[in-house]
Amino acid sequence: MKVLLAGASASLHPLCASFMSKGWDVVVVHNDRTECELLSRNSRALVVCGDPSSPEVLDDAGIRNTDAVLAATQRDSTNLSICQISASEFGVRNTLSIINKPGNEKVFEKLGIRFFSANAAIASLIEQMADLEEITGIGALADGRIQLTELRIQPDWPCVGIPLQSLRMPGGSLVAAILRSDEAIIPSGATFLLPGDRAIVLATAVSYGPALEKLSGLDTDRA
Amino acid sequence: MYVVVAGCGNLGRRLAESLSRDGNEVVVLDSRHEALELLSPEFGGFRMEGDAGDVAALEQAKLGSADLAIAATDDDNVNLFFAQSARFLFEVPRALVRVHDPAREAVFRRLGVETVCPTTVAADLMACLVSKDPAEEAKA
Numbered sequence: 001m002k003v004l005l006a007g008a009s010a011s012l013h014p015l016c017a018s019f020m021s022k023g024w025d026v027v028v029v030h031n032d033r034t035e036c037e038l039l040s041r042n043s044r045a046l047v048v049c050g051d052p053s054s055p056e057v058l059d060d061a062g063i064r065n066t067d068a069v070l071a072a073t074q075r076d077s078t079n080l081s082i083c084q085i086s087a088s089e090f091g092v093r094n095t096l097s098i099i100n101k102p103g104n105e106k107v108f109e110k111l112g113i114r115f116f117s118a119n120a121a122i123a124s125l126i127e128q129m130a131d132l133e134e135i136t137g138i139g140a141l142a143d144g145r146i147q148l149t150e151l152r153i154q155p156d157w158p159c160v161g162i163p164l165q166s167l168r169m170p171g172g173s174l175v176a177a178i179l180r181s182d183e184a185i186i187p188s189g190a191t192f193l194l195p196g197d198r199a200i201v202l203a204t205a206v207s208y209g210p211a212l213e214k215l216s217g218l219d220t221d222r223a
Numbered sequence: 224m225y226v227v228v229a230g231c232g233n234l235g236r237r238l239a240e241s242l243s244r245d246g247n248e249v250v251v252l253d254s255r256h257e258a259l260e261l262l263s264p265e266f267g268g269f270r271m272e273g274d275a276g277d278v279a280a281l282e283q284a285k286l287g288s289a290d291l292a293i294a295a296t297d298d299d300n301v302n303l304f305f306a307q308s309a310r311f312l313f314e315v316p317r318a319l320v321r322v323h324d325p326a327r328e329a330v331f332r333r334l335g336v337e338t339v340c341p342t343t344v345a346a347d348l349m350a351c352l353v354s355k356d357p358a359e360e361a362k363a
Contacts, residue, residue, distance in 0.1 A: 053299075053300050054324070054326070054327075055326060055327065055330055056326060075276060075300065075301075076276060076277075076304065077275075077276035077298070077300040077301045077303070077304035077305075078300045080300070080303065080304050080307065081299070081300040081303050081304070084303070084307075084334055085330055088330070088333055088334055089330055089333070101277050101278075101279070103277070103278040103279045103282075104276075104277065104278050106278055106312055107278060107304065107307060107308045107311070107312050110307075110311040110312050111307055111311055
């Protein structure tokens with residue numbers, strides 16, 4: 001999975017970290033040099049400095065083999081351009097736009113561009129793109145450096161019936177709580193997960209993907 | 224005709240003034256108050272302060288009743304947003320878009336937008352003038 005993130009405010013950093021933690025290739029296109037330098041210093045994403053609504057810049061950023069484009073600038077008009085150009089010029093099927101001004105969604109709807117209202121949608125977007133219905137993102141802590149996720153344990157998952165201490169969760173991740181029917185359990189090393197449990201998992205952005213894989217056996221990169 | 228012009232820069236202003244002079248009902252939309260003040264005192268249309276990249280402002284400009292929408296702001300993305308809103312949301316029969324970046328003109332056209340790129344127009348015209356020898360012209 002390769003994702004292109006076009007422009008964004010401070011929300012970009014945790015978003016970027018979340019995508020990368022799933023093992024996705026992330027390319028960021030941003031027109032602000034300072035923002036670009038910060039990003040390339042703090043993440044492993046490929047950073048391209050330039051106007052994300054320019055067809056040439058998008059082409060240079062490798063949009064031709066990109067699976068999804070997220071237009072996240074602070075201008076809805078710029079986001080509309082990015083999505084339309086990505087789809088019509090470069091054949092990107094999965095485009096998403098952040099809407100900054102309420103009311104503007106109407107235009108995106110008419111043009112068939114998928115959109116999310118800013119802020120609150122970012123967290124849920126991550127999960128929607130992951131397309132794993134057993135997994136619900138509860139939220140992010142510490143500016144997205146820590147992910148809080150609820151997993152409904154499925155009968156065929158490899159973690160079922162194994163004491164947590166033997167499960168060896170990846171470093172930087174933790175099964176913090178278990179909700180079993182009406183009971184809330186804070187687990188010890190001897191506790192094990194049962195089908196139907198809701199496990200609350202706490203993980204750093206980097207360990208998030210490996211932790212989900214450990215518990216579910218699913219390849220989080222499959223999307 | 225009822226015409227909504229987005230952008231009151233040099234192009235938008237001239238267009239608005241001439242359309243108004245020709246007896247059309249014209250609304251000029253620009254987020255900069257000072258730009259609207261540059262319209263000539265003879266301009267008989269409406270001036271509206273607002274962002275052409277904001278549907279709420281377009282509703283206020285009654286874009287839904289327009290016969291023609293002209294996008295003439297200095298931002299190609301805003302121009303595209305305005306034109307696409309006019310065509311698909313407000314169902315305006317015709318939308319004309321000024322495009323700054325010649326590279327984007329073809330892209331906008333493939334999206335079905337009717338465009339005018341002043342740079343391309345000027346370049347073609349100048350190339351045409353250059354290819355004609357003034358001495359030959361004078362003889363003819």
